[in-house]
Amino acid sequence: MTTPAAPxxxxxxxxxxxxxxxxxxxxxxxxxxxNGIDFEVAVGETYALVGESGCGKTTxxxxxxxxxxxxxxxxxxxxxxxxxxxxxxxARFRRRVQVVFQDSNASLNPRKxxxxxxxxALTVSGALRGASxxxxxxRVVRLLTDVGLTPAESFLDRxxxxxxxxxxxxxxxxxxxxxxxxxxxxxxxVSALDISVRAQILTLLARIQRExxxxxxxxxxxxxxxxxxxxxxxxxxxxxxxxxxxxxxxxARPVHPYTAALVDATPLPDPRPEVRARDHVDIRGDVxxxxxxxxxxxFHPRCPIAVERCRSVVPELxxxxxxxxxxxxxxxxxxxxxxxxxPTVSAAHRPRPQExxx
Amino acid sequence: MSGRRGAAARGAHPGVPGxxxxxxxxxxxxVAARATDVPLGATPVxxxxxxxxxxxxxxxxxxxxxxxSLTVRAGQVVGLVGESGSGKSMxAFSVMRLFPTKAAxxxxxxxxxxxxxxxxxxxxxxxPDALRAVRxxxxxxxxxxxxxxxxxxxxxxxxxxxxxxxxxxxQGAxxRIAELLTDVGLSPEVARRxxxxxxxxxxxxxxxxxxxxxxxxxVVADEPTTALDVTIQAQVLRLxxxxxxxxxxxxxxxxxxxxxxxxxxxxxxxxxxxRIVEEGPVEDLFARPRHPYTQGLLAGVLDLxxxxxxxxxxxxxxxxxxxxxxxxxFHPRCPHAMPICEREAPPLLPRDEGAALGHSACWLxxxxxxxxxxxxxxxxEDGP
Ligand SMILES: Nc1ncnc2c1ncn2[C@@H]1O[C@H](COP(=O)(O)OP(=O)(O)OP(=O)(O)O)[C@@H](O)[C@H]1O
Ligand SMILES: Nc1ncnc2c1ncn2[C@@H]1O[C@H](COP(=O)(O)OP(=O)(O)OP(=O)(O)O)[C@@H](O)[C@H]1O
Ligand code: SF4
Ligand SMILES: [Mg+2]
Ligand SMILES: [Mg+2]
Numbered sequence: 001m002t003t004p005a006a007p008x009x010x011x012x013x014x015x016x017x018x019x020x021x022x023x024x025x026x027x028x029x030x031x032x033x034x035n036g037i038d039f040e041v042a043v044g045e046t047y048a049l050v051g052e053s054g055c056g057k058t059t060x061x062x063x064x065x066x067x068x069x070x071x072x073x074x075x076x077x078x079x080x081x082x083x084x085x086x087x088x089x090x091a092r093f094r095r096r097v098q099v100v101f102q103d104s105n106a107s108l109n110p111r112k113x114x115x116x117x118x119x120x121a122l123t124v125s126g127a128l129r130g131a132s133x134x135x136x137x138x139r140v141v142r143l144l145t146d147v148g149l150t151p152a153e154s155f156l157d158r159x160x161x162x163x164x165x166x167x168x169x170x171x172x173x174x175x176x177x178x179x180x181x182x183x184x185x186x187x188x189x190v191s192a193l194d195i196s197v198r199a200q201i202l203t204l205l206a207r208i209q210r211e212x213x214x215x216x217x218x219x220x221x222x223x224x225x226x227x228x229x230x231x232x233x234x235x236x237x238x239x240x241x242x243x244x245x246x247x248x249x250x251x252a253r254p255v256h257p258y259t260a261a262l263v264d265a266t267p268l269p270d271p272r273p274e275v276r277a278r279d280h281v282d283i284r285g286d287v288x289x290x291x292x293x294x295x296x297x298x299f300h301p302r303c304p305i306a307v308e309r310c311r312s313v314v315p316e317l318x319x320x321x322x323x324x325x326x327x328x329x330x331x332x333x334x335x336x337x338x339x340x341x342x343p344t345v346s347a348a349h350r351p352r353p354q355e356x357x358x
Numbered sequence: 359m360s361g362r363r364g365a366a367a368r369g370a371h372p373g374v375p376g377x378x379x380x381x382x383x384x385x386x387x388x389v390a391a392r393a394t395d396v397p398l399g400a401t402p403v404x405x406x407x408x409x410x411x412x413x414x415x416x417x418x419x420x421x422x423x424x425x426x427s428l429t430v431r432a433g434q435v436v437g438l439v440g441e442s443g444s445g446k447s448m449x450a451f452s453v454m455r456l457f458p459t460k461a462a463x464x465x466x467x468x469x470x471x472x473x474x475x476x477x478x479x480x481x482x483x484x485x486p487d488a489l490r491a492v493r494x495x496x497x498x499x500x501x502x503x504x505x506x507x508x509x510x511x512x513x514x515x516x517x518x519x520x521x522x523x524x525x526x527x528x529q530g531a532x533x534r535i536a537e538l539l540t541d542v543g544l545s546p547e548v549a550r551r552x553x554x555x556x557x558x559x560x561x562x563x564x565x566x567x568x569x570x571x572x573x574x575x576x577v578v579a580d581e582p583t584t585a586l587d588v589t590i591q592a593q594v595l596r597l598x599x600x601x602x603x604x605x606x607x608x609x610x611x612x613x614x615x616x617x618x619x620x621x622x623x624x625x626x627x628x629x630x631x632x633r634i635v636e637e638g639p640v641e642d643l644f645a646r647p648r649h650p651y652t653q654g655l656l657a658g659v660l661d662l663x664x665x666x667x668x669x670x671x672x673x674x675x676x677x678x679x680x681x682x683x684x685x686x687x688f689h690p691r692c693p694h695a696m697p698i699c700e701r702e703a704p705p706l707l708p709r710d711e712g713a714a715l716g717h718s719a720c721w722l723x724x725x726x727x728x729x730x731x732x733x734x735x736x737x738x739e740d741g742p
Contacts, residue, residue: 267617
């Protein structure tokens with residue numbers, strides 16, 4: 001048996017706590033943004049992190065990019081700990097790992113033309129060191145064309161504010177592609193876009209992956225986007241991955257009660273009464289503060305099937321016995337597999353509006 | 359085979375019991391009201407007729423609402439959908455003349471509201487004081503950002519009390535406030551709290567309580583769940599549906615999310631660049647969209663339970679309303695555009711004989727233009 005190639009990126013026990021000002025005589029407090037997560041992204045794969053606001057998705061991305069120091073845990077790039085990379089390897093890592101943000105507007109210099117923005121991205125990365133002006137221009141034109149900003153010549157001298165939101169997002173993608181990365185982190189790349197433009201950007205990302213073999217870490221709060229774009233997903237809750245595996249398996253049969261609640265809460269674009277009248281998983285309340293994480297399973301205060309153990313012991317993310325590829329962090333995962341149901345509430349049925357008596 | 363999806367497909371997930379496998383296992387006998395059953399004869403509570411709203415800005419004159427007609431009937435949930443900048447919020451603001459900018463003005467049309475006494479009035483003819491009496495009393499409002507309309511220095515209870523007093527309902531306010539908070543799933547104790555002490559979902563519940571405080575016949579909700587997480591959104595949507603059922607208020611729900619429309623609306627209006635391009639009962643509109651824009655929008659909707667290869671269904675992006683396209687405003691992006699589309703704006707034509715299924719504004723529906731018998735394949739009918 002041959003050993004499989006090391007994953008492109010592997011995170012183990014990745015943790016980030018943001019210290020808060022200390023209250024007088026009080027205990028040291030911190031925002032527990034990310035609390036020991038493990039995930040791997042294979043070469044050419046799209047792995048998604050999904051979860052509600054504040055669950056630690058962006059913080060995870062920033063740690064992978066090296067924009068945020070880690071409180072604990074390790075990150076490996078092609079099997080080698082990133083902390084141990086030498087200067088040359090670190091430069092290569094920075095070039096090979098790129099990012100696309102939700103709001104390209106905020107990340108593009110408003111006073112630079114697209115030619116300057118992309119030209120800098122090409123030369124700074126070393127990909128075009130010492131190239132002539134004409135060579136750089138030609139590469140910029142090719143990049144613009146690649147991301148669908150055509151005819152490219154008409155975009156060269158535009159400023160970011162002279163573009164629509166979707167066009168700006170294309171520039172953000174072009175800039176990420178300039179250094180020929182093998183891994184792109186896309187943090188909510190389509191959340192700010194309209195439906196029609198969203199499809200354009202998602203097909204662009206899919207084409208880039210197909211043609212260039214780029215791997216993606218897709219960060220999104222939208223399960224439908226993740227289901228339609230990614231191959232594998234990690235569902236996050238309060239800084240932990242609570243269920244992970246192939247998107248089809250995870251979303252068709254959510255085992256963790258929180259995954260089930262997320263799937264259930266996602267609106268279905270199907271107005272037929274029989275779909276609308278479906279029962280709903282009965283999850284109440286809000287996500288608690290990450291400053292004082294609930295002990296045990298962080299989901300237990302909202303979990304309808306929590307038992308005593310859930311209140312004290314943190315459940316580990318373990319592979320399901322029947323289903324290679326899906327791992328779940330829930331004390332009752334095996335019982336769920338054996339048929340343990342979540343309580344449901346029925347949808348509000350509305351009576352027919354009254355006829356006008358007149 | 360038709361592209362419509364069988365209920366069986368939805369219920370077919372092997373599903374861990376109580377998981378997603380529960381959804382869609384239809385028990386039709388429990389379904390009292392089919393979305394399309396809303397009687398056309400139900401009393402209109404709000405009727406917009408050819409409303410035009412203009413904004414005189416530095417870049418010139420824009421008309422974000424350009425001849426919009428729309429009806430909300432008693433007890434109905436009506437959706438107004440469209441992409442960013444299409445004029446949805448401006449339409450809502452026009453009803454109450456509550457604009458975010460002084461430069462905006464309703465310049466045409468009628469805005470007919472049926473009051474609690476059954477009298478129909480044109481809100482455009484009301485002066486500022488009369489209109490203020492209508493706002494919050496006869497029309498409740500819910501906004502996207504709940505924190506923005508809660509006063510940070512007043513408790514929730516004090517604000518609700520002020521609102522009730524302003525409309526002459528100060529008698530027994532404490533009991534009413536406790537009842538309202540309970541109705542929206544909050545503890546009456548929340549009355550003593552300030553906005554910053556509440557979560558986003560709790561703030562929006564307070565917003566809903568405030569909208570319902572004076573028992574209006576109509577609530578206008580502009581993106582009420584857009585700022586909320588999906589589990590909280592589901593709670594708020596279910597709450598709105600329950601209140602709507604129990605109290606019979608009509609709801610005009612503005613959203614860009616077609617999933618939300620599918621979940622709660624009876625009837626839907628699709629807006630594009632300041633105009634209504636299609637309207638109809640939600641089930642038929644989703645199953646058989648007629649307008650090329652609606653077809654493209656629906657083709658772009660992603661379904662969690664039924665993934666499909668993503669394809670670009672509409673090229674380009676929404677036009678700048680300072681210089682709107684001539685003729686049909688969708689023509690530069692429309693895959694079916696014909697010469698007439700560039701010249702003349704298409705009228706809203708019935709989607710079926712008798713117009714029980716609403717209207718669509720596209721020249722393709724005009725037999726005089728394309729010749730009788732030509733039909734457009736709806737965008738969703740692209741199944742195997
Ligand atoms: N620099 C910081 N200092 C203190 N707390 C922070 C900092 N950055 C993030 N946090 C906190 O860490 C938690 C995780 O935030 P993060 O931005 O990673 O969430 P997210 O999953 O990306 O959410 P969203 O979907 O809203 O973007 C949040 O509670 C956030 O308030
Ligand atoms: N404060 C303003 N000043 C000038 N023009 C404005 C202002 N607000 C909106 N507009 C114009 O009105 C148009 C419609 O805006 P509106 O807010 O109604 O869109 P919307 O459909 O609600 O979009 P969204 O989904 O982004 O909320 C915009 O395209 C813009 O041209
Ligand atoms: S009228 Fe013409 S341009 Fe407009 S939607 Fe119909 S076919 Fe397309
Ligand atoms: Mg984030
Ligand atoms: Mg709006």
